[in-house]
Amino acid sequence: MTDLLALARTDLPAEGLVASAGRTLARYDHRTQDSGNISWLVATEQGEYFVKSAGTREPPPPGAPIPYLDHAARVRLLRSALEIAQSVDHPALSRLRAVVEAADGPVLVYDRAPGELIGVPSARRSDPASPYRRFAAAPPGIRLTVLGQLLEAHAALERAGWVACDLYDGCLMVDLATGRLTLIDLDTYRRGASTNDMGRMFGSSRFMAPEEFELGAPLDSRTTVFTLGRIARHFGTGLTEDLAHFCGGAEAAEVIDRATRPSRSERFGSVGELAAAWARAM
Incomplete structure (x- = not known):
């Protein structure tokens, strides 16, 4: 058996690695997502891991x-994920x-996260048994604990210079028993701050x-503030x-x-300000 944590490079493609x-517990490909990435849950002698590739x-x-991005662009995004982690x-x-450099690009190996993915396909959003509804x-x-962690994590990301893009309920793994x-x-x-270079950006409307x-519109911390506020409003109500x-x-x-006002100037100026206001309200 290959030890994913001990390997830096392989001639195998990600699938072979x-x-x-x-033992593969689950595989996520074009049948469950449109990104072009291929990921797996795998049980190894060292533990269970979530393994992500550029496909x-x-x-x-x-x-x-049809994937939004070609293979080279998906590889660049995995490099960005590595930079965030570092x-x-x-x-x-x-x-x-x-991180294992495989024949078809980098393979990122994460600990398997506890809990369930809150985002579900639109057809399941009315199902009371879905993680989304539960x-x-x-x-x-439980909800306030999760939302507090969401804000604190993004305050930390902001301090490191990151602006959220494509943040939605499909990014939230939640243990509904503990609120982790x-x-x-x-x-x-x-x-850092940038401008909208796509028209309709990645994300859930x-x-x-x-x-x-x-x-051409500005994308910065106020944009992240809005999305965080929308997630809090959606589930908190x-x-x-x-x-x-x-x-x-x-x-x-x-x-x-205040976080979800359409006018950028009326929102909190940063995620840090939003998180501090939230903490005072709690």
């Missing part, structure tokens, strides 16, 4: 969603254990700031979006209202 390391250089299979140490960030209906203490949050798939985060739909139902009380609801 994973097969040599242990193959081959075109997607017939009928598969620049920020926070318990809510998924723990990167190793998190939205969880006791206020693990953030995953932050590959598209940008280093449920959580995106207005400037993420406007070509039990999906009603009515801040009168916010699980953290009226003062915290006012914080979220």
